[in-house]
Amino acid sequence: MPSITLFEHEPREVDEGVREAVKIINRTLPRPTSTSNDSPQEDFTEENGFLQVTAKGIKAKHYVGFAFAGDLSIQVLPKVFKSWGELDAIIGFMKMLNVSYGLNIYDVDLSTFKSLKARSNIFEVLVFLYAKSLWEEILKGYHREYVQRVSEEKFLRGKLLVERQILKLPHKMHEFTVEVHEFTQDNLLNQIFYFTTGFALSKTRWEGNKRLLESLMLVFADVTPKRITPRDFERVHFTRLNERFRKPFNLAKIILGSIAEGRENIGGFFVDMNELFERFILWALRSSGFRVHYQREFWFVKDVLKARPDYVIEGVGVADAKYREWNAEPDILRQIYVYSKILEFQGEEGRAFLIFPRTEGFNKDLEPQELEFFDGSRIEILPYDLEVLREGYLDPLFKAYFGKR
Missing domain, CATH: 3.40.1560 (type ii restriction endonuclease, domain 2)
Structure with a gap:
């Protein structure tokens, strides 16, 4: 997969295929909703969105993050960390993102990723943090919850759905349409994790992440596959029983990005650096x-x-x-x-x-x-x-x- 790394406002000459892929990214990804006073109010177009398409190539703007379209993978890193090198710039960006938005990422996890000499890629860091945090929670026990199901049973159990039962044809009357509550691993939160894990496995290029994700796929083998949408994330409610899964849940939202709309080959995640710096300073002041x-x-x-x-x-x-x-x-x-x-x-x-x-x-x-x-x-x-x-x-x-x- 062609991979391009830019720092903010950096231009790069690329071929027509890359320029067309960037146009698709600009057209497809959700528009930003920045609250920063310093963020320019601009209309997104194919030529001037998260990235700018120029006559001979592309140019990064003030958005930092990653995107992919087909075989193209592209990332933009913060200009303030340009002297650090790519991997340190990614780690610095992740630390700012962590404290600004409460992702609960530990510095030791970022240090671990750095020590593994993995690819200098924002997406790979996010996948590693997601898989590692989810695996650590799975080792403490699967997440199970009561799920309401409607099924056809030979013996009466749960709640009989009378309005459905009386409409049955005679040869079907020997079965009962009932509503039951099962304490099961096959629930919405695990379906989100299953979908995210499968998607990340299809995109990662680092063997360390592949091994972690393959192990997680086996863990969720009994979970019903489900295409995840933004509405599914909104339907998850955290309690004291599932609070420990909030960290991988939040990382899953970032990893999926616009993929939750069903676009498996186009997606990404960008942050307005003006707003991120404002929120980082807010954290520093309050701290x-x-x-x-x-x-x-x-x-x-x-x-x-x-x-x-x-x-x-x-x-x-x-x-x-x-x-x-x-x-x-x-x-x-x-x-x-x-x-x-x-x-x-x-x-x-x-x-x-x-x-x-x-x-x-x-x-x-x-x-x-x-x-x-x-x-x-x-x-x-x-x-x-x-x-x-x-x-x-x-x-x-x-x-x-x-x-x-």
Whole structure:
């Protein structure tokens, strides 16, 4: 299978076959629903969707993830991790995705995948995490639940469905149409796992994943095959009895992507990096002990104009996360200045912060600094050092810096 890896905004010359496959991906995958203030509002087309089709090739945009169409496999990695190399960039992306959306992935699992020297591929990482977490839960015991079934029985058991029974022809009256509740392994959650496992097995190219998935296929041999749709995921309800399967369930949703619509040869999963960085910083702020309102909306010209900063931090001020290289663009500075003045007018703390990502190869020389406006108001520029994702600990910058005056 042809495999292409790009970093955000990277162009690549490709042949006409790849360009046509990318057009199918743009046309087929569900449109994104980003809530980020920095995400451009754009109409998706075949030539300009998750990826851009150019005259001579394709170009990545601000969406990170993977997709496939027929024999083509393509992935886009975060620009901030370009200096790390492909596998480390994928691990860094997975760590951001994990804490931002509560996937409950352990760093040790990502380290295990890295040590196995597997393919540097987002899809393979997701399949490994799914199969490993599901297998670990299966070893603790199969998931069984009571399932309601209607069947024809020679002996009366369960609830007799009288309205069906009386409509039977005489030669069928010796059988009873009954409704029974069976405590069985053949339930919706396991059907989702069976479908996901079979699909992942058909797409994975790494032997380690193949072995795990083949073992799982044997485990679910008694589960009825079922084509899974988005509605099936919505029908699953977690209780204390099946809560331990939530992690592989969430990973299954990501792996299937648009495949849940029945498109076995076209699918993928992309994340808007502007929104992912915003949610990652939200996690970092709250993990540092601050009470934060995410995208709190308020009017600053009554019933006419409204503001929606990324974060209102109680007792500190207002902050926006900017997933870009640092520069003092007037529009960016003006926006956060207005937010801070609105908070001051409402009697709240009005300090203003702009937070940018920093790695060895991105905003490398950016240090905390202050910019002053004409009225003496200050905007504080803060880098968040994403290099800590390699080390596995939280950047203490917020606790240390927000206390300053």
